[in-house]
Amino acid sequence: MSPEPTIADVAVCVYCASRPVPQQHLDLAAEVGRGIAERGWTLVSGGGRVSMMGEVARAARRGGGRTVGVIPRALVEHEVADTEADELLVVETMRERKGLMDAHASAFLALPGGIGTCEELFEVWTSRYIGMHAKPVVLLDPEGHYEGLLNWLEELAGTGFASRHSLEALIVATDVREALDACAP
């Protein structure tokens, strides 16, 4: 029988914006980083210092949390590699980045972001609903950033293009505590 997961085994892979965004989103990222550290968990991130990605990692470290960043060599300058990370993994391709982020994570948490965030979220969400992994996939959306997307996905369930089961594989939370509770094993 495999042992019960310990606090040290919990690693939350956070997907979020890498572009300049309004302050309230940076504050949200910092709150998530603090929350991860308070629980004694590890943060897995895209390994950049920019925007929300940087905020979440800095806040996690300020709180004493461990941070792992995975960044493609081609983005080391553009996304300003997070050299303060406890572990900074520099890879060659985006696919390797996503693979290593997955491998280090026990849960996935998407915050407000753009198309890169959506791409990452959809991959772990779709692979969860077809049963390729059983890690929680959580979307934290306190201000309706994803409202249009979620409404459209509901329409897809109505017309049969998406199953109810697939939509239920994504946990949608509106505050940080609820989102992190959903990431717990």
Ligand code: AMP
């Ligand atoms: P964005 O939401 O567009 O600001 O992007 C958020 C993060 O997703 C950035 O760190 C991007 O480098 C990353 N990203 C964009 N496309 C991909 C992809 N295909 N695979 C993995 N990460 C990606």
